[in-house]
Amino acid sequence: MMKASAFESYHPIVLFIFFASTIFFTMFLTHPIYLAISLAASALLLSTLIGLKELLKTTLYTMPIFLLISISNPVFSHRGVTPLFYINYNPITLESTLYGLAMATMIVSIMLWFRCYNLIMTSDKFICIFGNTIPILALIISISLRLIPRLKDQIKRISNSQRTLGMYTDTGNILEKVKSRIRILSILITWALENSIDTADSMKARGYGLKNRTTFSIFKFDKRDIVLLSIILLLILINIIGEIQKYSSYHYYPYISNIDLSLKATFYYISYLLLTILPTIIEIKEDLKWQSLKSKI
Amino acid sequence: MSAKFKKRYNKRSLIISASVILLIIPAIIAIGVKLFNDRKYNLISFIVTFLACIPFFAKFEQRKPRPREILCISVMSTLSVVGRLIFVMLPGFKPVTAITAITGAFLGPESGFLTGALSAIISNIYYGQGPWTPFQMLTWGLLGFIAGILSKFNLMENKIVIILYGIFSGIVFSLMMDIWFVLSIDGLFTWEQYYMAIIAALPFTIIYCISNVVFLLLLYRPIGEKLERVKLKYGLMQN
Missing domain, CATH: 1.10.287 (Helix Hairpins)
Known part of the structure; x- marks a missing residue:
């Protein structure tokens, strides 16, 4: 269960740009510092959203993937110049081990970012963003999201009536089970198609597709959205400049490059850190504000 | 117009x-x-x-498109998502491909593509979006499109073609997901790893093929008749 979040209350476009840019940067930058920052920031944000206990559960869940990827890379890839040891005359190199670790970190942080995305970008926000660019497809998605609970409800009714007729089987062999489920599906389809025509006609009667009709949106683009959006865009720009100047590029093969710790490079690392922990900062700030307000009462 | x-x-x-x-x-x-x-x-x-x-x-x-067409595609993609829920007790045994293919066969290639691609988006709103979403969108979409093309030449009426299509689509879906899997391992694509992934995913590939064939054989006629009836009764997808 997710608790109320302050970051979530921003306009969907701001949220979407944040997630798109962080996921893009995570997939794109293989520099170890950048990967570590991304992993830490995604874990932090997730812990503010679902709590530490749930985060640990998720981490346990991603552990096998992390291990699989970090072990399989050095086993399959023998690139690199520093052999650690040999298996069947095939060298296990330092470089490919580190590359495997980096890729595993990348995948796990992408999974954590997507977990945050799924928690924050609910379907209404998704439709708000795409309602203007792909109005009809967004409409289809929104109708479907409404239809799913309706169909589930209908499935329950159909299976109840099938049960009273003695035609629904929870037991028996797989073929019987599948057959009774398919009968339900078939009944459901008839109902859903007929019903959809009603909906379509009522849409038409209410003037769907006529000129000058607007779409309703509950989200307002406030001043604070502009502030946050400009901060995010500025940080994205700084990071792109850093990438162009090669501060965020890193090579694992044939031998690993050195980590640049000059002042200028550190500036770019910090700007990336700021971008990725922006939502966590907002959460903590809002939390502190709430605590101080509570104590005043 | x-x-x-x-x-x-x-x-x-x-x-x-x-x-x-x-x-x-x-x-x-x-x-x-x-x-x-x-x-x-x-x-x-x-x-x-x-x-x-x-x-x-x-x-x-x-x-x-007119509201009726919109609703029809929306219903078919919802059905494939809900179908995943009905058959939740059998892992990998899902009617998404079959329903997409039937939609493609009866309502045309375009509807097939949209039903497949939108099913991927909608079901991932429930089961979680991820880097695999575009791969599922494209694969299911194209499978629906192919079914639509096949039925334009009246091939989908043939039981053998349906069985072959079911096996083909199960393999294609599995192969596409393996590509995603290999890419996610180290950001690179090597044939060696791809073969390993294919072998590792073999049980799933077989379940996909079997479920596609079973669902297509069992659902093709009943759903097809319903779609034909709605098409005739309300004049859908005539262009």
């Missing part, structure tokens, strides 16, 4: 499709090869698969 109006819309969607296929996708691949030394397979393939869906979407958006 007047013929001239229609023509203009067709032209616009053609321009969008052509620019995506002929300019944007090659440009992104070229950027991937030149600028990033050919090392960002995962990101580039993620973007390219997503872009590959755009021509279909653009054509549909430009056509200004």
